[in-house]
Amino acid sequence: MTTATDTRTRTIKIKIKRCDGPGKPAYWQTFSVPVKRGEGANVISCLQYIAANPITDGGVATTPVAWKSGCLEEVCGACTMVINGKVRQSCSCLMDSACPNEGDTLTLEPMRKFPVIRDLFVDRTRLFESLKRVKAWVPIDNLWEQGAGPKETPDEQQTRYKLSECMSCGCCMDACPQFHQIADSAKWQTAFIGAAPISQVRYFNLHKTGATLKADRLSEMASQGGVSDCGNAQNCVKHCPKSIPLTESIAAVGRATTIHAIKQFFTGK
Amino acid sequence: MSESANTAQPAVPAPFLLRRLHSLAGIIPIGAFLCIHLTTNASIVWGRLGHGGVETFQHEVNFIHSTPFLLLIEVFGLWLPIGFHAVLGFYYAFTGSSNVAHYGYGANWRYTLQRLTGYFGFIFILYHVATLRWGWTWLPFASGFDAHTAASSTAQAIQGGADTSALGGFLIGALYLIGVLALIYHLANGLWTAAITWGLTISAGAQRRWGFVCSGAGLALAALGVMAFVGFVTLDLEAARQTESRLHSEIVNADTPQIAPAVAENNTTTNQSER
Numbered sequence: 001m002t003t004a005t006d007t008r009t010r011t012i013k014i015k016i017k018r019c020d021g022p023g024k025p026a027y028w029q030t031f032s033v034p035v036k037r038g039e040g041a042n043v044i045s046c047l048q049y050i051a052a053n054p055i056t057d058g059g060v061a062t063t064p065v066a067w068k069s070g071c072l073e074e075v076c077g078a079c080t081m082v083i084n085g086k087v088r089q090s091c092s093c094l095m096d097s098a099c100p101n102e103g104d105t106l107t108l109e110p111m112r113k114f115p116v117i118r119d120l121f122v123d124r125t126r127l128f129e130s131l132k133r134v135k136a137w138v139p140i141d142n143l144w145e146q147g148a149g150p151k152e153t154p155d156e157q158q159t160r161y162k163l164s165e166c167m168s169c170g171c172c173m174d175a176c177p178q179f180h181q182i183a184d185s186a187k188w189q190t191a192f193i194g195a196a197p198i199s200q201v202r203y204f205n206l207h208k209t210g211a212t213l214k215a216d217r218l219s220e221m222a223s224q225g226g227v228s229d230c231g232n233a234q235n236c237v238k239h240c241p242k243s244i245p246l247t248e249s250i251a252a253v254g255r256a257t258t259i260h261a262i263k264q265f266f267t268g269k
Numbered sequence: 270m271s272e273s274a275n276t277a278q279p280a281v282p283a284p285f286l287l288r289r290l291h292s293l294a295g296i297i298p299i300g301a302f303l304c305i306h307l308t309t310n311a312s313i314v315w316g317r318l319g320h321g322g323v324e325t326f327q328h329e330v331n332f333i334h335s336t337p338f339l340l341l342i343e344v345f346g347l348w349l350p351i352g353f354h355a356v357l358g359f360y361y362a363f364t365g366s367s368n369v370a371h372y373g374y375g376a377n378w379r380y381t382l383q384r385l386t387g388y389f390g391f392i393f394i395l396y397h398v399a400t401l402r403w404g405w406t407w408l409p410f411a412s413g414f415d416a417h418t419a420a421s422s423t424a425q426a427i428q429g430g431a432d433t434s435a436l437g438g439f440l441i442g443a444l445y446l447i448g449v450l451a452l453i454y455h456l457a458n459g460l461w462t463a464a465i466t467w468g469l470t471i472s473a474g475a476q477r478r479w480g481f482v483c484s485g486a487g488l489a490l491a492a493l494g495v496m497a498f499v500g501f502v503t504l505d506l507e508a509a510r511q512t513e514s515r516l517h518s519e520i521v522n523a524d525t526p527q528i529a530p531a532v533a534e535n536n537t538t539t540n541q542s543e544r
Contacts, residue, residue: 085371175372177365177380192364222281228288231365232462233380235372248471255468257285264280 008037012099013057014046016065017109019116026116030057030105031065035095043090043098043108044069044079047120067120074241077169081120082109087174089241090120113174113181126188127168130197133189134217138210150208163203163249165242172196172236172246178229192229195236199249201227205256215269218253218260227253287357292463294354298346300456307449307490309333310497313420313504322500323420323512330419348398355391362387383458386451393448401426410437418513424504442502449494457487 015030031050035041044067051064067090069079074092081090083098084107099106114122140146152160173179173194182191201217204210221227227250236246309329313322336342367381399405401414401423412430415422427445429437461483464470470479 175368177368177377180366219282222285224282224284226285228285228466229364230466231361231380231383232376232465233372234376235368235374238372238374245473247465247476248473251465251468251471251476253468254466255471258289258468261281261285261289268280 009034010037010102011035012046012095013103013105014043014050015105015107016050016119017107018065018119019110020063021118022115029062029065031055032057035099037096041095042072043081043083043093043095043106044072046095046106047090065120066118068122075167077167077171077241080111080169080171080174082111082174083107085109087111087171087239089169089171092241111170111174113176113179114170115181115183124168124170126182126185127170127173127196129185129188130193131168131200133193134197134201134204134220135213136197136200136204138204138207139212140209152208156206160203160206162244163199163206166196166199166203166244167242168196169241170194170196171239171241175235175239177233177235178231190224192225195230195240195246195250198227198230198253199244199246202249202252202256214256215260218257221253221257222261222264227257230254288361289467291354291357291361292459292466294350295456295459296463298350299354300460302347303452303456304490307453307493307497311493311500313500314496321512323504323509324516326420326423327513327516330416334416343402351391351394355387358387358391379458379461383455383462386455386458390448390452390455393444393451396444397448400430406430410441417517418510420501420504421506421509421513424501424509425506427498427501428504428506442498446495446498449498450491453487453490453494456490457483460486 011032011034013030014033015028017026018029019026031053033046033049035046047065047067054062054064056062067079067081069091070076071078072091074089077089079090080087083090083093090108093106095106098104108120110116110120111122111124114124114126117123173196176192176194178192179194180191182188198221201221205214205217230250232247232250234247236250237244240246309326312325312329315322315325333339362384365380365384367377367384369377369381396408396411400408400411404413405411406413410430410432412426413422414426425431427441429439429441432438461476461480464479465476470476
């Protein structure tokens with residue numbers, strides 16, 4: 001495929017862990033993809049090339065590789081996958097830095113902690129269920145006009161702004177040794193919830209109106225699979241694409257849950 | 270069950286309570302005891318600077334053995350908390366699956382090591398307590414502990430027990446050195462994670478600073494542990510036994526005037542009642 005006349009073009013290898021459907025066995029295929037330097041090629045553009053030319057390195061015609069992507073600017077989390085063994089967004093993985101030389105290989109795998117639907121496409125329903133589990137919303141619905149909300153200080157706003165950047169991509173969970181893939185959705189309620197929803201507990205409890213549900217959130221954090229199941233391996237904070245201080249959130253929620261439990265112990269509620 | 274669960278929910282959820290008690294037990298009493306234990310053991314070396322390690326260590330052991338309710342303290346202050354911490358610890362460790370192969374970061378290695386040192390440390394504690402406290406000398410390379418010959422019997426155990434071959438000494442010596450260092454790591458790293466778990470260190474800076482404190486404490490404890498280990502491994506058993514025999518006779522002689530009449534009296538009354 002390489003045109004020898006253009007010195008800016010190089011051929012790289014993309015090795016992909018494929019799967020034809022839920023429960024089907026995984027298998028590996030390698031594709032050769034021509035890439036031009038300086039054109040901003042990323043994993044998604046390479047996958048688009050493969051979709052248009054679904055022929056393996058060995059010359060075998062195959063099915064196009066399935067994947068999911070959305071914003072292409074690292075704010076939606078849809079294209080999250082395991083690249084060279086580590087979880088991240090594929091849109092922000094640029095080939096000029098990841099595979100700078102002729103013949104470099106990039107390995108793509110689906111996320112490890114979410115069930116595969118097909119190839120690199122995973123089902124992350126559990127993320128949404130986790131947010132529901134911790135009531136990650138501000139309760140403002142009512143039958144009459146509530147008036148203006150409580151005032152927020154710039155300091156609180158700054159703290160919450162960083163936490164608000166979470167896009168529920170699941171990187172923190174995929175890198176976590178305490179978080180596991182669970183097929184049975186009934187067991188999600190008692191399995192370790194992961195860093196992102198714990199950080200959302202902090203986020204919504206810091207909000208003055210959101211704090212009306214504080215006790216509910218902290219009770220969930222004290223239950224099976226809550227904040228106590230964290231093992232402090234701290235991979236989450238290393239792999240958060242938004243650099244959210246997840247380990248600080250875990251400690252802050254740990255403190256709030258400790259205080260909440262002591263209150264419960266003495267008051268019974 | 271379901272009816273009562275609706276009306277009377279536990280004030281504090283059991284999983285949370287167990288996690289926090291597990292964390293607490295690791296620090297008090299187990300961690301606190303480890304500090305005391307290592308300090309006592311290091312006296313075998315400390316004493317050499319003064320009037321003899323064997324004498325100092327014997328003095329420490331005599332003090333411990335003069336504690337009232339010692340067996341109750343051991344059972345409820347040590348063996349049950351260690352059993353509780355170990356059983357829950359094994360269960361919690363099995364809920365995780367280490368991924369250092371993919372994510373080989375420092376904190377992730379510490380997470381994995383915390384679990385490995387827990388497994389190894391528990392096996393070591395079992396062997397250590399079974400041989401030296403419960404007298405299970407049928408265990409391989411084992412010999413027991415005698416409070417009257419504290420230093421020499423401890424040294425003999427660490428030097429390979431009744432087995433005088435180089436193999437026994439090497440295996441048991443390695444078990445003790447690695448076991449003690451593993452448990453010290455487990456405590457130091459456990460102090461670091463407990464501060465996050467309980468919510469004492471929240472900011473990344475606070476966690477880093479507390480990490481220095483825990484590392485310092487761990488290194489200090491490791492120094493004590495290595496001192497004690499070297500002291501017992503290099504102890505001359507014969508010389509130690511002679512010192513202990515002298516100490517024992519000194520104590521018996523000093524006590525004789527007070528104790529002898531009472532013993533004699535008791536004996537006569539028993540004898541009379543028997544007649």
